[in-house]
Amino acid sequence: MKLNALVAALAIGFATAASAQNTGPVKIGFITDMSSLYADIDGPAGAEMIRWAVQDFGGKVLNRPVEVLTADHQNKADIASSKAREWIDKDGLSMLIGGTSSGTSLAMAKVTAEKKRPFIAIGAGSARLTNEDCTPYTVHYAYDTVALAKVAGTALVKAGNKSWYFLTADYAFGYSLESDASNVVKANGGTVAGAVRHPLNASDFSSFLLQAQSSKAQILALANAGGDFTNAMKAAKEFGITKTMKVAGLLVFINDVHSLGLTNTEGLQLADSWYWNQDDASRTFAKRFFAKYKRMPSSLQAADYSAASNYLKAVQTAGTTDADKVMSTLKSMKIDDFYNKGQIRADGRMIHDMYLYQVKSAKESTTPWDYYKTVARVPGEQAFTTVAESKCSLLKK
Amino acid sequence: MEIFGIPLQAFLGQLLLGLVNGAFYALLSLGLAVIFGLLGIVNFSHGALYMLGAFAAWIMLDQFGINYWFALVLAPLTVGLLGALIERLFLKRLYKLDPLYGLLLTFGLALIAEGIFRELYGVSGQNYDVPELLSGATNLGFMVLPNYRAWVVLVSLVVCMGTWYLIERTRLGAYLRAGTENAALVQAFGINVPLMVTLTYGAGAALAGLAGVLAAPIIQVNPLMGSNLIIVVFAVVVIGGMGSILGSILTGLGLGVVEGLTRVFYPEASSIVVFVIMVIVLMVRPAGLFGKEV
Numbered sequence: 024m025k026l027n028a029l030v031a032a033l034a035i036g037f038a039t040a041a042s043a044q045n046t047g048p049v050k051i052g053f054i055t056d057m058s059s060l061y062a063d064i065d066g067p068a069g070a071e072m073i074r075w076a077v078q079d080f081g082g083k084v085l086n087r088p089v090e091v092l093t094a095d096h097q098n099k100a101d102i103a104s105s106k107a108r109e110w111i112d113k114d115g116l117s118m119l120i121g122g123t124s125s126g127t128s129l130a131m132a133k134v135t136a137e138k139k140r141p142f143i144a145i146g147a148g149s150a151r152l153t154n155e156d157c158t159p160y161t162v163h164y165a166y167d168t169v170a171l172a173k174v175a176g177t178a179l180v181k182a183g184n185k186s187w188y189f190l191t192a193d194y195a196f197g198y199s200l201e202s203d204a205s206n207v208v209k210a211n212g213g214t215v216a217g218a219v220r221h222p223l224n225a226s227d228f229s230s231f232l233l234q235a236q237s238s239k240a241q242i243l244a245l246a247n248a249g250g251d252f253t254n255a256m257k258a259a260k261e262f263g264i265t266k267t268m269k270v271a272g273l274l275v276f277i278n279d280v281h282s283l284g285l286t287n288t289e290g291l292q293l294a295d296s297w298y299w300n301q302d303d304a305s306r307t308f309a310k311r312f313f314a315k316y317k318r319m320p321s322s323l324q325a326a327d328y329s330a331a332s333n334y335l336k337a338v339q340t341a342g343t344t345d346a347d348k349v350m351s352t353l354k355s356m357k358i359d360d361f362y363n364k365g366q367i368r369a370d371g372r373m374i375h376d377m378y379l380y381q382v383k384s385a386k387e388s389t390t391p392w393d394y395y396k397t398v399a400r401v402p403g404e405q406a407f408t409t410v411a412e413s414k415c416s417l418l419k420k
Numbered sequence: 421m422e423i424f425g426i427p428l429q430a431f432l433g434q435l436l437l438g439l440v441n442g443a444f445y446a447l448l449s450l451g452l453a454v455i456f457g458l459l460g461i462v463n464f465s466h467g468a469l470y471m472l473g474a475f476a477a478w479i480m481l482d483q484f485g486i487n488y489w490f491a492l493v494l495a496p497l498t499v500g501l502l503g504a505l506i507e508r509l510f511l512k513r514l515y516k517l518d519p520l521y522g523l524l525l526t527f528g529l530a531l532i533a534e535g536i537f538r539e540l541y542g543v544s545g546q547n548y549d550v551p552e553l554l555s556g557a558t559n560l561g562f563m564v565l566p567n568y569r570a571w572v573v574l575v576s577l578v579v580c581m582g583t584w585y586l587i588e589r590t591r592l593g594a595y596l597r598a599g600t601e602n603a604a605l606v607q608a609f610g611i612n613v614p615l616m617v618t619l620t621y622g623a624g625a626a627l628a629g630l631a632g633v634l635a636a637p638i639i640q641v642n643p644l645m646g647s648n649l650i651i652v653v654f655a656v657v658v659i660g661g662m663g664s665i666l667g668s669i670l671t672g673l674g675l676g677v678v679e680g681l682t683r684v685f686y687p688e689a690s691s692i693v694v695f696v697i698m699v700i701v702l703m704v705r706p707a708g709l710f711g712k713e714v
Contacts, residue, residue, distance in 0.1 A: 059644065063544040193688055221683075222691035224648050227639075229437045230683035230690075233563065237430055253545055253640045261550065261566045261638070263557050282544040282640060318542075 048090040049344055051077070051331060052110045054103050054131065055122020055146055057095035060224055060250040064276040065122045065146045067093075068316055069327040073120060075311075076331035084335050085342065092116070096127045098223070103127035107134045116140060117344040118334055120327065123249075125149035125196035132161045139346045141353070143330045146323050148248075148274060149199040153372040154408060157415035160346060161371040162353065165326035166296045168199040170406040171273050174294035174377045176207035178399065179242060179271055188240035188268075189218035190231055190255060192247035200246040200273050216240040225251060228258040236264050248274045253282050260287055276321045280382055280394050291382040297322035297362055298380060298395050304361035319392040329362035365403055370415040374403035426684060433563035434684050435677060440569045442676020443576035444631055448649065449656040449668040450580050451627035454587065457663030458600045458620050461511060461522040466653065467646030468530035469625045473499045473632025474641045475537060478546050488551040488637070496629040503625025507618045530646070537643035545640025572634050579630065580669045587665055596620060655698045661711020671709060 053073050055065050070093040077089045092110055096103035103121075110116040111134070119135055121128040123146030135142035136158035143162045144152050150167040187208050191197040197220065205215045216238040219231050232255070235243050243264060245255050252272055256279075259270050272279070275293040299309035299319045308328070312320040334353070338344055341352040354367045358375070365375030380395035388394060410418050448470060455463045476495035480486035486494065506529065514521045549555075554568045587593040599606045599613045607613045632646075639645060653672075660671030675694050682693040689696075701709060 058538065058543075060543060062538070063542045066543075219687050221687060224644075225691070226648055226652070227437075227441050229440070229569075230434055230680050231687065233430065233433050233437065234684060237427075250543065250545060250640065250642060250644070257547075257640060258638070261557075261568070263564050263566075278542075278544045282547060284547045287547065 048088045052119045061123035064321045072328040073331040100126040100130035104130040122146040172204035172207045180211040180213045185213040186240040188238040193220040228255045243268045377406035429562035438677035438680025442673035446672030447631040448653045451624040453668035455624035464527035465530040467650030468533040469628035470632040471646035473629030474636040477633040496626040499629025500622040500626030504622035507621035545642035548636040550637040661708025664710040667710025
């Protein structure tokens with residue numbers, strides 16, 4: 024009798040869980056680095072941006088409340104994928120947004136493809152997400168390693184910096200960035216003198232830098248990010264590397280520039296998808312962010328907001344949270360907001376303009392966080408992997 | 421001339437850089453060794469104290485305009501006082517219990533300190549410039565060594581040897597060592613053992629704080645800087661022999677060099693080489709290279 028009651032209770036439980044998919048809250052998940060080296064460029068503030076997007080949308084879509092779930096993956100792929108699996112299986116998650124660190128996003132893309140849920144990767148850089156490892160459910164929203172390499176790399180090689188040496192973070196993102204940038208350098212007639220790989224969160228960069236210096240290359244390319252980038256940059260200055268080589272940060276966020284200060288970064292050229300001071304709409308968003316966090320938003324945090332609000336628009340238009348229908352709506356609609364204007368391609372790559380910025384000198388910077396001047400605006404078709412270059416089967420019809 | 425396929429000049433340069441990093445390991449593992457050797461506490465908040473030292477220096481400069489040279493004294497003093505407070509408030513109650521409790525408590529304190537600073541300052545890190553007097557670099561022929569790094573090695577060696585002398589060769593050191601062997605007996609001779617223990621923990625904490633100040637101009641001052649380093653430093657202490665003062669100094673310097681050379685020959689292994697050595701040492705000499713077998 025007891026057993027029967029238990030089975031009945033379980034059955035009812037399952038029934039309500041299943042129906043919750045269509046009537047209960049629409050759940051958006053966000054898994055990122057909340058506490059370690061990438062937490063400032065995305066992290067808790069990124070989560071808040073997704074909540075803002077939901078609030079600004081009215082808190083509801085298709086007459087269902089929208090809930091945002093967040094988790095810290097601690098830069099570990101296994102934590103990211105098991106959390107994604109748990110949310111989809113137990114909480115009836117509708118869509119997942121992936122934060123920083125490529126290894127974690129590649130793992131989450133596998134889970135969401137298997138479970139058929141839209142997955143929007145934002146903080147992760149590896150272009151594999153929409154190339155070799157593309158899936159029908161992945162969208163790569165903000166930037167990728169190919170775009171960084173093409174935008175920053177091409178400009179530098181064309182300015183006469185022909186020989187390159189890479190200092191690369193020893194994980195998925197670093198490899199992608201190094202190989203994509205090497206391709207760009209070679210395609211433009213440059214050479215790669217060598218590369219050295221350092222562990223993530225390295226404590227000291229002096230040995231690596233000394234090796235780089237003995238290569239006699241013109242460009243020291245830092246294929247790393249966050250704290251690794253700032254510490255490498257600082258040591259490069261200390262050891263006088265910056266006198267003999269030009270340092271190129273391949274992935275630099277405004278938080279890094281702020282952290283190092285303009286005296287340490289003046290003249291640095293970098294590629295990014297968005298800068299808070301680029302137009303009025305961006306400044307409005309940035310001011311609102313500043314009021315809460317006392318710093319300016321990174322491009323990732325702007326993209327978090329944009330991605331969440333465009334997903335909600337797509338759900339509204341499609342009239343359902345069904346993954347296939349939402350994905351086809353997402354890929355057919357125009358994306359046009361303060362963050363960027365563009366379109367999501369069949370492989371999931373959001374094609375939008377990228378920018379080449381140069382860090383201002385302390386003299387040129389007139390207001391707080393006034394750090395960049397725009398050197399070039401590169402059209403999306405030139406910045407990202409072209410259809411001809413792509414190995415993604417979704418593009419070949 | 422070449423050594424193992426790399427030019428002699430580059431080899432010497434890497435050797436020297438290894439020594440610079442070793443100087444930090446030595447200073448940090450020394451503090452740990454003092455605390456463990458004399459108090460029997462596995463001080464997992466050592467990395468956090470190191471971070472606090474760096475932040476203290478940065479806050480002094482940023483908020484109060486106190487320059488590096490004053491911070492070099494004031495920041496370790498502040499961290500030392502905090503250490504003494506921790507000992508008086510918490511650790512004092514744990515001496516009768518299993519060492520595991522001290523480990524858990526200090527680990528918890530470290531997490532709290534890191535969490536607070538992460539909340540206040542974020543993880544991007546704060547920039548602390550090299551003091552004017554030590555900026556610039558010297559060309560040694562085989563490499564260009566920033567003057568500040570040479571200064572770090574110098575300070576570390578002087579402080580390490582001074583601490584060793586204090587504990588192993590002076591009357592105060594003798595009291596300390598006796599106090600840890602048999603507190604009741606030393607107390608009977610009229611020596612205030614609890615005060616001595618508090619000061620010892622404070623001194624260990626101050627050493628961590630000093631390492632933090634020394635590191636501030638080299639790396640970005642960041643709430644996570646301690647946790648990145650502490651595990652390696654623990655491995656150094658284990659290899660040197662838990663509680664051995666001289667062992668921790670020599671092992672710290674030696675492992676810095678080994679790690680530096682690994683960065684040249686097989687960079688990918690540089691973050692684990694210390695642990696590989698730890699495993700080997702534990703298999704051959706379980707008490708560590710300089711530890712006494714019990």
